[in-house]
Amino acid sequence: MNIELTDVTRTFGRNKAVDGVSLAVGPGVFGLLGPNGAGKTSLLRMLATVLPPSSGTVRLLDKDPGRPAARTQIRRRLGYLPQNLGYYPSFTVAEFVEYFALLKEMPAHQVPKAVAAAVEQVDLGPRAKARLRTLSGGMLRRVGIAQAIVNGPDLLLLDEPTAGLDPEQRVAFRTLIRDLGQRATVVVSTHLVEDVGTACSEVALMAEGKVVFRGTPDELTAQGEGHEIGDSPLERGYGAVLAASRKQVAA
Amino acid sequence: MTAVALTPRPARFRPARFRPARFRTVRALRLEFKHSPVVRVLPILAALFYVNAYRTAAGFPPTWTVRASVITGSNLVFFSVIAAGIAAWVATREGRRQTGDLLATTARVAWARQATVLAATAFWMVLAYLAGVAVIYIQTARQATWGGPPLWPVAVGVMGVAASCAVGFTCGTLLPGRFTAPIVAVAVFAAWFAGVAAANNVNNASNGMKGTSALLVAATGRPQNIDVGVYYHVPPDVSIAQVMLMGGVLLGLLGLLPAARVPGVRGLSFAAGRRLTVVAAAGVACGVAASATAFALAGTARYSFTTGWEIPALLDAADDQPVPYTLDCTGSVFKVCIHPAFEPYLGAMSAPLQLAAAEIAGLPGAPVRAEMTTGNTLPAVAGTTSVYDYSTEQEGFGDASFWATPAIARTADWEQGVQEDFITWFVSGPAEQDSPGPTPAEEAVAIALLAKIGAPVPQYPQFSQPGTQPGASSASSTSGASATQSGASAAQITAAASGFESLSSAARHAWLAANLAGLRSGTITLAQLP
Numbered sequence: 001m002n003i004e005l006t007d008v009t010r011t012f013g014r015n016k017a018v019d020g021v022s023l024a025v026g027p028g029v030f031g032l033l034g035p036n037g038a039g040k041t042s043l044l045r046m047l048a049t050v051l052p053p054s055s056g057t058v059r060l061l062d063k064d065p066g067r068p069a070a071r072t073q074i075r076r077r078l079g080y081l082p083q084n085l086g087y088y089p090s091f092t093v094a095e096f097v098e099y100f101a102l103l104k105e106m107p108a109h110q111v112p113k114a115v116a117a118a119v120e121q122v123d124l125g126p127r128a129k130a131r132l133r134t135l136s137g138g139m140l141r142r143v144g145i146a147q148a149i150v151n152g153p154d155l156l157l158l159d160e161p162t163a164g165l166d167p168e169q170r171v172a173f174r175t176l177i178r179d180l181g182q183r184a185t186v187v188v189s190t191h192l193v194e195d196v197g198t199a200c201s202e203v204a205l206m207a208e209g210k211v212v213f214r215g216t217p218d219e220l221t222a223q224g225e226g227h228e229i230g231d232s233p234l235e236r237g238y239g240a241v242l243a244a245s246r247k248q249v250a251a
Numbered sequence: 252m253t254a255v256a257l258t259p260r261p262a263r264f265r266p267a268r269f270r271p272a273r274f275r276t277v278r279a280l281r282l283e284f285k286h287s288p289v290v291r292v293l294p295i296l297a298a299l300f301y302v303n304a305y306r307t308a309a310g311f312p313p314t315w316t317v318r319a320s321v322i323t324g325s326n327l328v329f330f331s332v333i334a335a336g337i338a339a340w341v342a343t344r345e346g347r348r349q350t351g352d353l354l355a356t357t358a359r360v361a362w363a364r365q366a367t368v369l370a371a372t373a374f375w376m377v378l379a380y381l382a383g384v385a386v387i388y389i390q391t392a393r394q395a396t397w398g399g400p401p402l403w404p405v406a407v408g409v410m411g412v413a414a415s416c417a418v419g420f421t422c423g424t425l426l427p428g429r430f431t432a433p434i435v436a437v438a439v440f441a442a443w444f445a446g447v448a449a450a451n452n453v454n455n456a457s458n459g460m461k462g463t464s465a466l467l468v469a470a471t472g473r474p475q476n477i478d479v480g481v482y483y484h485v486p487p488d489v490s491i492a493q494v495m496l497m498g499g500v501l502l503g504l505l506g507l508l509p510a511a512r513v514p515g516v517r518g519l520s521f522a523a524g525r526r527l528t529v530v531a532a533a534g535v536a537c538g539v540a541a542s543a544t545a546f547a548l549a550g551t552a553r554y555s556f557t558t559g560w561e562i563p564a565l566l567d568a569a570d571d572q573p574v575p576y577t578l579d580c581t582g583s584v585f586k587v588c589i590h591p592a593f594e595p596y597l598g599a600m601s602a603p604l605q606l607a608a609a610e611i612a613g614l615p616g617a618p619v620r621a622e623m624t625t626g627n628t629l630p631a632v633a634g635t636t637s638v639y640d641y642s643t644e645q646e647g648f649g650d651a652s653f654w655a656t657p658a659i660a661r662t663a664d665w666e667q668g669v670q671e672d673f674i675t676w677f678v679s680g681p682a683e684q685d686s687p688g689p690t691p692a693e694e695a696v697a698i699a700l701l702a703k704i705g706a707p708v709p710q711y712p713q714f715s716q717p718g719t720q721p722g723a724s725s726a727s728s729t730s731g732a733s734a735t736q737s738g739a740s741a742a743q744i745t746a747a748a749s750g751f752e753s754l755s756s757a758a759r760h761a762w763l764a765a766n767l768a769g770l771r772s773g774t775i776t777l778a779q780l781p
Contacts, residue, residue: 045352048352048355048356049355049356050352050355050356068524068525068526068527069524072358072360073358075356075357075358076358078356080352080353080356082352082353084349084352085353086345086348086349086350086351086352086353087348087350088286088344088348088350089348090286091282091286095282095285095286098278098282099279099282100353100357102275102278102279102282102359103279103354103357103358103359103364104357104358104359105275105357105358105359106275108274108275108278111275111278147353
């Protein structure tokens, strides 16, 4: 298993963002769904080794990220696209991706080819020498994806990756992560259920910091039978699980 | 788990600049160099350098030590202020650009990443500083006639700029905020201002001054003594202490960087690895030790008029030895010689001296040569040979002196001052250390001789007292001792001088040949002048 979480919690002051989550995820594309404030981003940041858990155990790529040496090894094999992508406006696309390839400690001789490949994969080859300040929001999102995949990660964490992408790019992106999911574990955190339905082999739904559903997209769809809110079967499943979760909390 | 193959289709983009480099650090540095904000402020730095340092250096005499004082003075001050401000700005980049999360997931430790950014900033600032040094040194090399560029001030300046970058960067990293950069720049400027003021006070004090402020003397503008570095080597003692102090600051601050938090990460975060913590603690300890040692060494510094500040523990005995030199001379009948470092002033010295020497040529005791000596020792040949000794200390008149450039030195003030000193020296005899000054008769003769060569009345005490009118009795004068003792007023001296001046040249020479010894010994009075 590339991700093993056991009773993981993360608190910020009195706010419990992640509450007793246990997960085991292997290779493939894993969708993390949930409404705003469900704890998806906090969970993803823990998986990205940005945050340590307040309690519980986290094992990534069969290593303990709490140990500095193991954390460094994990980070070499990690790709992460945060929800809010920060960038340096004066860097070009290629330079930004190269910068992160270097920080991920890729062997120097592999960097040029890896950068070129990553830039091509997000279809930014013609804009490789463009400064980031000149790019649109969607293009910047693709730059963020490029830096995340430049090191050929075994664990790829994408927080709202399709936000700002046009429909054509969104389709291309889904193809890309399906390719990547052949060998790596790709965790896609999103509130756009159509992304999950077409690209993910497995999905978890979070609410109030807890995982309230785990299964395949088809199983989530099945949960929506009889539920009327939602435009697609998957959305109805998503709504049904959330409604049931809220009822349970209220009870 | 193996790496994922990422190239389902052939790559179209292969920029030529993606040449493999051996080291990731070199490649990362290259990116930081290229995007450093220092590049954008280089025009401002160049303008400040021109206004502040270049013009100051150009106004100084073309001797290496004096010109080099600018590079550790005003040049270092404004460079370090800007360096600290820019470094603080750069250090807040991750917070401003919200890249903290993204960078926190990379394998390279934050300290190494930040050190790369700091190195790029410091590199540009040091490069700009060195360019300024090169301009000043090239300008000096084209004008200087002796000696070579001192390198210790350059080392001090480089270390000062690097340490300023480290100060700013550490502040920006540990205390990130929108106003961190301007606050740091103002704080560094205030620190320099206070330090320079303290060092100026030390320089103005007596020889009993404390040494710790010697760490700041480099920034006070210029050496106290223009002869330092000309007649004696400048010992590198203070420079060594300064480099140690600033190197310690640099090392200590680098050691503090791992303590910085990841921007945007609230609450509990991953602790740094033990090895990094140990290395950082060792860096801080070594930095504090180096700075403390430098401070302690500076506490033992003492001031020497010939060589400047000396620190006994660092002093090399060879530095106390005079620097050998061969005088540069001009003239045939009367030679005027000058230290080769001041060769550009030879014309300014020679012209008025030749004129004055011609007036007394052939008289017994008239000098056949004028030689420059260091201003802090008694003339080596005074009173025994006919050599007129002068120094950089003596030859300062009006706005002109050896502190000015040769072009500025060649003014009427300068030339008349040179002639006054020369004629007074001749009439009174080579000055003794405890000489009471010229007698009224000597003054009258000197005034007459100077008048013959077109020089004005010298600034003898009774002539320069604003309350003393010609004709007033000496009893009312509170001026020079000789005038008071002899009972001669300025009017009496002027009248006697006029009488002596009205003699024919042959008569003056004849009288001086016969009476010079008596005149110098004080046995000839004003009334005995022809």
